[in-house]
Amino acid sequence: xxxxxxxALLALWxxxxxxxxxxxxxxxxxxxxxxxxxxxxxxRRARALPPVxxxxxLGLATGLLPCGWLYAFVLTAAGTGAALDGALxxxxxxxxxxxxxxxxxxxxxxxxxxxxxxxxxxxxxxxAVVALASVAGRAAMLRSHHAAxxxxxxxxxxxxxx
Numbered sequence: 001x002x003x004x005x006x007x008a009l010l011a012l013w014x015x016x017x018x019x020x021x022x023x024x025x026x027x028x029x030x031x032x033x034x035x036x037x038x039x040x041x042x043x044r045r046a047r048a049l050p051p052v053x054x055x056x057x058l059g060l061a062t063g064l065l066p067c068g069w070l071y072a073f074v075l076t077a078a079g080t081g082a083a084l085d086g087a088l089x090x091x092x093x094x095x096x097x098x099x100x101x102x103x104x105x106x107x108x109x110x111x112x113x114x115x116x117x118x119x120x121x122x123x124x125x126x127x128a129v130v131a132l133a134s135v136a137g138r139a140a141m142l143r144s145h146h147a148a149x150x151x152x153x154x155x156x157x158x159x160x161x162x
Contacts, residue, residue, distance in 0.1 A: 003079030004142070006072045007134035013068060014128035021121055069097070079138075 020026050042061040046054045073093040077086035115122065 001079065002075045004135060004138040006075035006079065007131045007138060009075075010068075010072055010127055010131035011135060014124045014131060017124040018121065018128070021124065069093075 016026060039061045042057060046057040046061070049057060070093075073089060077089040077093075080086045080089060113119075
């Protein structure tokens with residue numbers, strides 16, 4: 001359910017972004033400044049701690065970063081329902097995010113500038129496609145999960161009649 005919720009939120013964000021780019025008046029987005037201030041305060045306090053508590057505090061503070069992708073992956077990790085699977089989702093997010101951040105710093109911005117006004121539209125459309133595909137995949141998984149017990153019951157009933 002958490003993964004379905006994360007995908008639905010991403011789809012809503014993409015729809016709102018595309019609507020805003022099309023000139024549809026939208027209410028202002030919430031400010032993440034209070035969360036950023038809290039995260040900065042935690043980082044300052046963490047510097048004085050020994051390595052293990054410092055790592056734990058900084059890991060917890062990461063959840064306060066104003067990053068929609070981080071929130072989406074945290075919800076997706078929670079949606080796996082298993083600690084190791086959730087840890088794998090977060091590890092893959094880190095492994096995928098690190099090269100993306102390095103590439104952005106190394107000049108991806110120049111390529112995006114060439115796209116001009118189309119870059120935000122393309123980005124929002126890609127988020128919408130990924131989110132809708134995720135919603136469809138999760139919905140299909142939920143349907144098959146709910147259909148399996150009915151099929152098992154029907155097979156058991158048929159076996160009991162013979």
